[in-house]
Structures are given as C-alpha cells and as structure tokens.
Amino acid sequence: MKIIEVKNLNKIYHEGEINVHAVRGIDLVIEQGEFTAIVGPSGSGKTTLLNMIGGLDNPTEGEIVIDEINIGNLKSSQLTDFRMKNIGFVFQAYNLIPVLTAKENVEFIMHLQGKSKKERADRAIQLLEEVGLGERVNSRPSKLSGGQQQRVAVARALASKPKFILADEPTANLDSESTANLLDIMEKLNREENITFIFSTHDARVVNKARRVITIDDGKIMSDITK
Amino acid sequence: MLLSIAWKNVWRNKLRSLIVIIAISLGLVGGIFSAAVMKGAAKDGVRGMIDNYISEIQIHQPLFKLNNETKYHIKNSNEFEKNIKNIEGVKSVSSRLKVTGMASSANSAVGVSINGINPEQEKLVTTIYKNILDSSGTYFETKSRNPAIISKRLAEKLKLRLRSKIILTFPTSDGSQIETAFKIIGVFKTTNSTYDKLNIYVNKSDLARLTGYSEDVSQEIAIRINKEASIDSIKSKISKNDSTLLVETWKDLVPTLAMSSGIMDQMILVFLIIILMALGFGIVNTMLMVVLERIKEIGMLMAVGMSKIRIFFMIMFETIFLSLVGGVIGMSISAVLIGYYNINGITFSGLDEAFEKFGYPTTIYPELEPTVYFTLSFLIILTGIIASIYPARKALKLNPVEALRSDA
Ligand SMILES: Nc1ncnc2c1ncn2[C@@H]1O[C@H](COP(=O)(O)OP(=O)(O)OP(=O)(O)O)[C@@H](O)[C@H]1O
Ligand SMILES: [Mg+2]
Numbered sequence: 303m304k305i306i307e308v309k310n311l312n313k314i315y316h317e318g319e320i321n322v323h324a325v326r327g328i329d330l331v332i333e334q335g336e337f338t339a340i341v342g343p344s345g346s347g348k349t350t351l352l353n354m355i356g357g358l359d360n361p362t363e364g365e366i367v368i369d370e371i372n373i374g375n376l377k378s379s380q381l382t383d384f385r386m387k388n389i390g391f392v393f394q395a396y397n398l399i400p401v402l403t404a405k406e407n408v409e410f411i412m413h414l415q416g417k418s419k420k421e422r423a424d425r426a427i428q429l430l431e432e433v434g435l436g437e438r439v440n441s442r443p444s445k446l447s448g449g450q451q452q453r454v455a456v457a458r459a460l461a462s463k464p465k466f467i468l469a470d471e472p473t474a475n476l477d478s479e480s481t482a483n484l485l486d487i488m489e490k491l492n493r494e495e496n497i498t499f500i501f502s503t504h505d506a507r508v509v510n511k512a513r514r515v516i517t518i519d520d521g522k523i524m525s526d527i528t529k
Numbered sequence: 530m531l532l533s534i535a536w537k538n539v540w541r542n543k544l545r546s547l548i549v550i551i552a553i554s555l556g557l558v559g560g561i562f563s564a565a566v567m568k569g570a571a572k573d574g575v576r577g578m579i580d581n582y583i584s585e586i587q588i589h590q591p592l593f594k595l596n597n598e599t600k601y602h603i604k605n606s607n608e609f610e611k612n613i614k615n616i617e618g619v620k621s622v623s624s625r626l627k628v629t630g631m632a633s634s635a636n637s638a639v640g641v642s643i644n645g646i647n648p649e650q651e652k653l654v655t656t657i658y659k660n661i662l663d664s665s666g667t668y669f670e671t672k673s674r675n676p677a678i679i680s681k682r683l684a685e686k687l688k689l690r691l692r693s694k695i696i697l698t699f700p701t702s703d704g705s706q707i708e709t710a711f712k713i714i715g716v717f718k719t720t721n722s723t724y725d726k727l728n729i730y731v732n733k734s735d736l737a738r739l740t741g742y743s744e745d746v747s748q749e750i751a752i753r754i755n756k757e758a759s760i761d762s763i764k765s766k767i768s769k770n771d772s773t774l775l776v777e778t779w780k781d782l783v784p785t786l787a788m789s790s791g792i793m794d795q796m797i798l799v800f801l802i803i804i805l806m807a808l809g810f811g812i813v814n815t816m817l818m819v820v821l822e823r824i825k826e827i828g829m830l831m832a833v834g835m836s837k838i839r840i841f842f843m844i845m846f847e848t849i850f851l852s853l854v855g856g857v858i859g860m861s862i863s864a865v866l867i868g869y870y871n872i873n874g875i876t877f878s879g880l881d882e883a884f885e886k887f888g889y890p891t892t893i894y895p896e897l898e899p900t901v902y903f904t905l906s907f908l909i910i911l912t913g914i915i916a917s918i919y920p921a922r923k924a925l926k927l928n929p930v931e932a933l934r935s936d937a
Contacts, residue, residue, distance in 0.1 A: 349934075358832055359930045379836065386834020393832075393933060396825040401537035413530045414834055462834075 306332035311364035324350040326521035337492045339512035340502040347521040348502040390459025390467035397455035398443040405439040411462045429457040449480025466498035535846035553855025560804040561863035564797040565895035580656045581719040584751040591775040606747040618758025621653035624747035630699030634687040645736030666715035677711035680725035681718040702741040809916045816920035828932025841921045848917035856909035
C-alpha cells in the first residue's frame with residue numbers, strides 16, 4: 303500500500319541574491335512497511351526532502367500526497383494537527399522535553415491527541431519497554447545516554463500511532479554501539495509491527511541495515527535500490 | 530500537562546528564576562510596606578485629628594461658622610445637649626463657649642480661638658488632657674484663678690512658660706472688648722501644629738463670667754460617637770432636633786482629611802501598578818531569554834504537532850507562575866512585616882517636624898486592608914499575562930525547520 307507519493311518536488315532557497323536549488327524534481331513513492339535510508343553527501347538535500355515530506359517545510363514546486371491527502375493544501379494549523387496524528391519524528395538531537403521524564407515525554411504526544419490518562423500511561427510504558435527502557439521510565443533526559451535518549455525519541459514517535467516515522471540522521475550523535483542498538487530496535491519494530499521508517503544517514507553501517515536505499519546528490523535521486 | 534510543564538520550566542534555570550523571583554518579592558515588599566505606612570499614617574492622622582480636636586460631629590449656628598462672631602450662639606445648650614446624649618450611638622458631648630481673640634505676652638501677640646470648656650465633659654470628647662507634657666502642669670487640676678491650657682507651640686511663640694501669665698483679649702456679649710490675665714496651668718502638644726497654635730482652653734465658667742454670657746450658651750457642641758454607630762444617621766437625628774443649626778461631620782469640617790484618605794487608596798494602587806510595570810519589564814526580558822534559549826526545543830514541539838495556541842499558553846503559564854511565586858513571597862513577607870509593625874509601630878526619628886506639620890503622627894502603625902492583597906494577586910497575574918505576550922509571540926514566529934536548524 304502506497305502511503306507517500308512525492309511528485310516533481312523542488313525546493314529553492316533564496317539566500318540573498320543566490321538561489322540554492324536544494325531539491326530538484328524528485329519523484330518518489332513510499333509503501334507501507336518500508337525500511338528506507340536516504341543517503342548522500344552533506345548538502346545533497348536529505349534534510350530538505352525529509353522536512354518537506356514531514357510537512358515542516360513548503361516545496362517551491364511539486365506535491366506530496368500522504369494517504370491521499372495533498373499536504374500542500376493544508377493550512378498551517380491543519381498541518382500541525384496532521385503531523386501530530388500521522389507522522390512520527392526523530393531528530394538528530396533535542397528530541398525530548400528536558401523537564402519531563404522518559405514516560406512523560408512519550409505520553410506528551412498522546413496528551414496532545416487527547417488520549418485518556420490510563421491509555422497514555424499504559425502505552426508509554428509498553429513503548430519504552432519495546433525500546434529497552436522499561437527500567438528508565440522515570441528518568442529525565444539529562445540522566446540518559448545519547449542512545450537512550452534517541453530510543454525514547456523513537457518511542458515518542460511511535461506513541462501517536464503514526465503512518466510512518468521520519469528520522470533525520472538519528473544516529474549522527476551516537477557511538478557505534480548505540481547506533482547498532484538503535485538500528486536493531488527500529489528494524490525490529492519494522493519487522494514485527496510493520497512500522498514504516500524513512501531515515502537519512504551518512505553512516506555506511508546504517509545504510510547496510512536498510513532494505514531500500516535512495517541515494518541523492520545535488521537534490522536529485524541518483525539511485526534507488528531495494529534489496 | 531501544559532501547566533505542569535510550565536511549572537517545571539520555571540525551575541529549569543533555578544538561579545535565573547530565583548533572581549527574578551527575589552526582584553519581584555523585594556519590589557513588592559517595598560511597595561506594599563510603604564503603602565501600608567502611608568495608609569497607617571493617614572489613618573492615624575485622621576484618628577488623631579478626630580480625637581484631639583474635631584470629634585466626629587460638631588454643631589454651630591450657621592452664621593458663627595461664617596464670621597466667628599460670638600453672638601451667633603446656641604441658646605439652652607444644656608437642654609439641647611441632653612437631647613443629643615439621648616440619641617443612640619452618641620458617646621459623649623461637650624458644649625463650648627468659644628470666642629476669637631488675641632493672646633499676648635510681653636513679647637508678642639497672636640490671634641487665637643479661646644475655648645471655654647467644662648473640663649470633665651471635655652475629657653470625654655477630646656484627648657488634649659492626655660497630651661499635657663511631662664512636668665508641664667495638669668488639665669485644670671491645679672487650683673488657680675483664671676486657669677488656661679495652651680499648647681507648647683503657642684507657649685514658645687509667645688515666649689511663655691508654665692505658671693506664666695497670658696493676656697487674653699476678646700469680645701464680650703455687649704460687643705466691647707475685655708482684656709484679662711490668665712494663668713497657664715498646663716502645656717500640651719499634639720501632632721497637629723496648626724490646631725495647636727490656634728487653640729487655648731479655659732474654664733467655661735470663667736469665660737462666661739468675663740463675656741457676660743450665661744453658662745447655658747455655647748457656640749460649639751462637639752460630639753463623639755460609638756465605634757459601630759452610623760455617623761450619618763446620628764447627624765440627621767440631630768438635625769431633626771433643631772433644623773436651624775448647622776450639623777457637620779468631620780468629613781464636612783475638614784474635607785481635605787476625608788479626601789486624602791480616599792485619594793490615598795488610589796495613590797497606593799497607582800504606586801503598586803507602577804512597581805508592577807517596572808517588574809514586568811524585567812519579566813519580559815527574562816522570558817525573552819527563555820524563548821531564545823529554547824528555540825530548538827520549541828521547534829521540536831511545533832514539529833511533533835504542538836499547536837501555536839498551546840505553545841503560547843505554555844509560555845504564558847510559565848510567566849504567570851514566575852510572577853506569582855515572586856508575588857506570593859513578596860506579599861507574605863509584607864504581611865508579616867506589616868503585622869509586626871502594626872503592633873509595635875515605626876518611629877521615624879528626624880522626620881518628626883515635617884510629619885507634624887501635616888498633622889501626621891510620628892509613630893506610625895502601618896496597616897493595609899486584606900482586599901489589597903486580592904487586588905494585587907489579580908494585578909500580578911495580569912502582569913504575568915501582559916509580560917508573556919511579547920516573548921510568547923516571539924516563540925510563535927519561529928518556524929520549526931529554522932528553529933531546529935539554528936545553532937542556539
Ligand atoms: N534555510 C536554508 N536557506 C538557504 N539554504 C539552505 C537552507 N537549508 C538548506 N539549505 C541549503 O540546501 C542544500 C541542502 O541542504 P540539506 O540540509 O537538505 O542537506 P543535507 O543533505 O541534509 O546535508 P547534511 O548531510 O549536511 O545534513 C544545502 O546546500 C544547504 O546549504
Ligand atoms: Mg541534513
């Protein structure tokens with residue numbers, strides 16, 4: 303089942319007199335259950351592409367259809383709501399609210415969605431157990447390692463039962479052990495619960511775990527290989 | 530959830546929050562305490578004036594009020610006095626034979642108001658007897674011919690002392706002037722120098738004899754009422770007794786005194802609002818720092834689907850909490866300070882002279898109505914809300930992509 307369709311996507315940044323063509327005419331379809339890496343050199347447009355797919359940035363041209371909704375037609379407030387209900391985000395850093403515990407951070411999105419207290423608490427604990435943090439539910443982010451924080455972020459991203467999870471360089475700040483660990487968890491969630499992951503990375507070991515690898519350079523897709 | 534995050538965010542940067550909280554508390558303690566001092570002073574000033582001089586109600590012939598001529602007097606004043614005493618709520622009454630004259634010594638002369646009183650009655654009405662200075666005589670207890678009580682200020686002006694002779698010149702009932710020597714048997718001092726300089730007290734019987742009036746005549750009847758009694762209903766009852774007389778409450782007699790206590794309340798409010806405004810700017814500044822520091826976090830919150838309204842309220846609540854914590858601490862310290870000094874009093878030494886000129890006491894018992902704290906709590910919350918608008922708007926202008934990309 304097709305969940306994302308990207309058609310002729312272009313993004314031009316205007317930096318003073320200079321125009322930066324960060325994404326040049328990308329067409330892309332993502333199916334439910336994919337485990338896809340977007341790779342490419344620095345400045346190739348990975349973040350720009352993911353931000354547009356996630357409804358964080360507006361394309362200069364082209365459209366993005368998620369589950370039959372053209373997100374370019376949504377107003378800013380509708381888009382915020384759309385992101386909350388449909389997309390899970392994992393960023394490189396600053397994913398968590400520092401004053402909340404791991405469990406509260408995971409509950410946060412469900413709170414925005416208006417879920418009941420019991421449902422929130424149960425699901426938060428279940429998700430934290432799934433990412434291997436059942437013991438640390440009451441720790442604040444500052445008491446967790448970088449890898450643990452990213453696992454909380456994954457649990458948080460899952461909490462809203464999104465259609466897919468976008469992760470822009472989720473392992474960029476992690477050592478190799480934590481990287482492997484995070485990837486294992488993501489892969490397991492993908493395999494066992496059919497959760498769609500789209501992540502960007504520089505790291506060859508991360509790329510190796512992906513089942514589909516989309517290579518972009520200078521804002522264009524150079525290759526798209528499904529193993 | 531929003532409230533709990535906002536509350537926890539207040540304590541994220543403990544030092545910075547504490548500095549703001551301390552600033553708010555100190556500002557408020559300063560403001561509230563001075564307000565209470567002003568209020569206490571004003572109230573004591575009013576009380577002092579009523580106790581020492583003007584009483585709650587005074588009765589005159591309308592014309593006496595206009596030109597101070599002795600002939601405009603109240604006849605059968607003993608009878609009238611009895612009637613007044615029967616009115617419920619009236620505590621005590623003093624009827625005075627009052628003439629305007631001259632007081633002179635070998636050195637100088639000044640215009641004065643000579644009050645012919647019945648000392649025992651007068652004691653129940655004015656508290657001059659309590660203000661006889663140490664070793665400066667008595668309140669008509671010393672036996673003497675033509676005894677008089679004068680204030681320290683008048684004594685100084687005329688260069689007179691206890692037991693000196695003072696020459697009083699005043700009109701008699703037939704319109705001629707009489708000049709008589711009185712003996713100073715007591716010297717008093719109240720906090721009101723203007724009234725002190727003006728008033729001299731002598732026995733009503735002496736003054737009646739000298740002016741040729743009957744003791745059943747008076748120019749002024751002063752009335753004290755019980756604490757709980759309604760001054761206006763007593764006033765109207767007296768007026769019914771004799772509608773030709775001018776019955777005035779202390780507010781009518783000294784309108785500035787009544788006005789000043791009303792104006793005082795408004796001044797205090799304005800004063801506190803100005804302090805809160807100044808504190809408000811400090812709060813705005815702090816919250817701007819907060820927003821700047823959390824750009825990435827706010828960007829993340831927007832990205833994952835927190836609406837602008839929620840972000841706005843999160844920052845607003847944080848600002849309100851910050852202000853309220855400072856406010857509650859400030860108000861508590863103020864309440865304790867005011868409570869303590871309300872019992873023990875504050876003496877402003879050195880300022881005595883200035884205070885007395887305006888009829889204010891030198892020892893002040895600060896006080897503040899509890900309602901002021903409610904008004905203040907409301908104003909503090911309002912300050913928090915207003916102070917949060919600019920920083921919160923700044924936060925809303927952020928775009929999640931740029932916020933996440935920023936280096937902050
Ligand atoms: N807000 C912006 N204003 C101007 N130019 C921008 C902006 N954002 C990105 N760019 C430019 O667009 C191009 C693509 O940037 P992007 O961040 O998408 O690359 P990336 O592949 O994610 O790189 P990296 O691997 O370093 O994260 C770059 O040339 C970058 O300088
Ligand atoms: Mg990038």
